[in-house]
Amino acid sequence: MRKIQMVDLQTQYQAIKPDIDAGILQVIESAAFVKGQKVADFQQHMEAHLQVRHVIPVGNGTDALQIALMALGLKPGDEVITPTFTFIATAEVVALLHLTPVVVDVEWGTMNMDIAALKRAITPRTKAIVPVHLFGQCANMEAIMEIAAEHGLYVVEDACQAIDAEYTFSDGSVKKAGCIGHIGCTSFFPSKNLGCYGDGGAIFTDSDTLAESMRAIANHGMVVRYHHDRVGVNSRLDSIQAAVLDAKLPHLKDYTARRQAAAAVYDNAFRNNPHLLIPDRLSASTHVYHQYTLRLQGVDREWLRQQLADNGIPTMVYYPVPLHLQKAYYDPRYKAGDFPVAERLAQSVLSLPMHTELDEEQLEYITTHVNALTLSGK
Ligand SMILES: *Cc1c(COP(=O)(O)O)cnc(C)c1O
Numbered sequence: 001m002r003k004i005q006m007v008d009l010q011t012q013y014q015a016i017k018p019d020i021d022a023g024i025l026q027v028i029e030s031a032a033f034v035k036g037q038k039v040a041d042f043q044q045h046m047e048a049h050l051q052v053r054h055v056i057p058v059g060n061g062t063d064a065l066q067i068a069l070m071a072l073g074l075k076p077g078d079e080v081i082t083p084t085f086t087f088i089a090t091a092e093v094v095a096l097l098h099l100t101p102v103v104v105d106v107e108w109g110t111m112n113m114d115i116a117a118l119k120r121a122i123t124p125r126t127k128a129i130v131p132v133h134l135f136g137q138c139a140n141m142e143a144i145m146e147i148a149a150e151h152g153l154y155v156v157e158d159a160c161q162a163i164d165a166e167y168t169f170s171d172g173s174v175k176k177a178g179c180i181g182h183i184g185c186t187s188f189f190p191s192k193n194l195g196c197y198g199d200g201g202a203i204f205t206d207s208d209t210l211a212e213s214m215r216a217i218a219n220h221g222m223v224v225r226y227h228h229d230r231v232g233v234n235s236r237l238d239s240i241q242a243a244v245l246d247a248k249l250p251h252l253k254d255y256t257a258r259r260q261a262a263a264a265v266y267d268n269a270f271r272n273n274p275h276l277l278i279p280d281r282l283s284a285s286t287h288v289y290h291q292y293t294l295r296l297q298g299v300d301r302e303w304l305r306q307q308l309a310d311n312g313i314p315t316m317v318y319y320p321v322p323l324h325l326q327k328a329y330y331d332p333r334y335k336a337g338d339f340p341v342a343e344r345l346a347q348s349v350l351s352l353p354m355h356t357e358l359d360e361e362q363l364e365y366i367t368t369h370v371n372a373l374t375l376s377g378k
Contacts (some may be wrong), residue, residue: 001362001365002359002362003312004312004353004366005314005353005355006037006191006312006316006351006354006355007190007191007353007354007355008120008355008356008357008358009190009191009195009355011357012255012355012356012357013058013338015240015250016065016247016251017148019247020244020247021270022246022247022249023038023243023246024243024244027039027239027240027242027243028240029126030177030239031174033239033240034236034238035236035239036082036239036242038239038240038242038243039057039236039237039239039242039248040243041054041242041246042057042245042246042249042319043055043057043242044257045249046152046202046244046245046249047296049249050176050178050179051057051179051205051218052178052179052184052204052205052206052336053208053211054203054204054205054207054211055203055204055205055207055217055302055358056204056205056209056211056214056294057200057201057202057214057236057237057242058200058201058202058203058218058235058236058237059199059234059235059236059237060187060188060235061089061158061185061186061187061188061189061192061201061282062089062092062093062187062201063201063218063233063235064160064185064186064187064201064202064203065089065090065093065098065130065158066093066097066127066233067155067203067214067218067233067235068183068185068203068208068214069093069094069097069099069128070097070217070232070233071157071183071210071213071214071217072127072128072154072156073101074097074127074128075273076097076098076099076106077098077099077100077125078100078124078125078126078127078128079099079100079101079102079125079126079127080094080099080100080101080126080127080128080129080130080136081102081103081104081118081121081128081130082094082102082103082104082107082131082132082323083103083104083105083114083131083132083134083139083342084104084105084106084112084321084322084324084339085105085106085134085339085341085342085345085346086132086134086319086323086343087132087160087318087319087325087344088323089158089160090130090132090158090323091103091323091329094130095328095329096303099224100125100309100321101329101331102121102123103120103124103322103324103334103339104120105117105340105341106294106339106341107132107280107337107341108341108344108345109279109280109346110134110137110139110279111134111135111279111293111345111349112131112132112133112134112137112138112139112282113131113132113139113144113149114341114377115143117143118147121148122147122151122153123141124218124247126151126153127153127154128153128155128156128371129144129147129148129154129155130157130158130159131154131157131158131273132158132160132359133158133159133161133162133165133177134161134301135161135279135287135289135290135291135292135293135318135351136161136165136193136259136287136288136289136290136291137162137165137281137285137286138162138165138167138177138180138277138282138284138285139284139286140284141157141169141180141181141282141285142169143165143166144181145181148181154181154182154183155180155181156181156182156184156185157177157180157184157185158185159177159178159184159185159186159204160179160185160186160187160189161191161193161290161291162177162186162193162288163177163178163186163193163288164177164193164194164252164253164256164291165177165285165286165287165288166285166286167286168284168285169284169295170284176362177285177288178196180303181193181209182205182206182210183204183207183210183214184203184204184205185201185202185204186201186202186203186204187200188200188202188203188237188241189244190202192290193232193252193255193256193259193288194245194248194249194255195248196237196241196242196244196245197240197241197244198238198240198241200237200241200242200245201235201237202237208274209247213230215344216230216232217230217232217233218232218234218235218236219236220232220234223336226271231367236304236308236313247273252317252355255356257287258286258357258358259354259355259356260286260287260288262289262292262354262355262358262363263292263354265360265363265367266366266367269367269370270294270367270370270371271312273360273374273375273376274297274298275298275299276294276295276296276299276370277294277296277297277299278294278372279292279293279294281300282372287353290354291316291318291331291351291354292351292352292354293315293349293351293352294349294350295348295349295350296348296349297348299374301317301347301348301350304344304350304370304373305317305375307369308369308370309358311344313330313352313353313365313366313369313370315350315351315352315353316351316354317349317350317351318349318351319346319349320346321342321346322342322345322346324338324339324342327344331348349369352370353366
């Protein structure tokens with residue numbers, strides 16, 4: 001059996017090596033390392049793939065979020081609502097811009113933003129909502145868009161874990177994750193569902209005005225060369241990364257299907273195990289399984305992780321500490337116990353190996369061990 005990894009990028013690369021190598025070589029030979037043709041090609045292919053007017057390639061997913069918020073013209077102290085159970089980047093950019101992060105609890109089943117909590121968190125200072133499509137399934141975007149419209153708020157989707165997830169509205173219209181709110185952000189970090197071989201990210205929007213602002217912000221606030229109309233940053237996807245992404249994009253549909261197939265094996269194996277709760281699914285959204293995350297009940301998580309590791313099965317805890325309990329984000333308004341669902345998730349979640357190259361033998365080995373250990377009574 002091949003060694004089990006949380007993410008197996010080597011095996012994935014071997015299957016598409018000629019295309020990747022040729023793309024990278026072209027960039028090296030052209031010497032157009034920054035803002036080269038490959039970046040323009042990838043941008044265009046991505047726009048067509050997502051059916052969105054503008055894709056703005058940037059340096060990474062965190063920059064994408066920062067640039068998106070910079071484009072909204074918010075003022076220090078304006079409140080931005082985000083779930084407390086997420087990766088730190090979501091709140092980090094809010095804090096860096098001297099905006100006020102307001103965190104809300106999540107749902108126990110989908111682990112995404114709780115809509116009732118979102119409604120309660122809105123104040124006259126609220127300017128934007130940043131929903132996170134955690135682990136690859138969309139948050140309840142229909143409700144979020146309705147609430148945003150009602151209160152005149154921007155919605156910036158953190159779709160870093162959910163590229164290609166599809167959301168179906170009650171009128172039957174279907175949109176891709178990141179293309180629902182005013183702006184969507186994604187990351188091409190190597191382990192993401194569409195990953196490059198270094199850092200990368202992109203911003204999506206259907207708004208020409210926002211797109212123009214964000215392109216300028218990502219390029220030192222410059223529209224006409226060496227004329228700077230606003231304070232910007234330097235954030236770009238480099239041509240080598242664009243070449244990797246352009247070679248991988250045609251495989252994205254298949255990659256998603258493979259993740260979903262692996263998740264179906266996990267679901268079936270764990271559904272009747274009283275110690276394991278499989279992730280809830282929203283009927284409106286597909287799930288692209290950036291992570292396959294179980295919630296443990298009556299099992300010592302550290303013991304289980306150690307036993308699995310001893311048997312060659314890596315696991316991860318995404319995320320052990322919610323935002324409101326992170327030292328850097330200490331806020332006297334919040335204390336332990338304020339967001340009970342997120343706090344309980346932080347104690348009980350366990351993510352299993354999930355990637356495009358898991359084979360039957362590996363899945364059988366993982367599910368057998370997880371079931372045997374959790375049912376052993378420890
Ligand atoms: C990965 C990730 C980011 C940041 O992406 P980088 O490219 O690593 O900067 C932001 N939010 C979420 C939810 C992520 O998973």
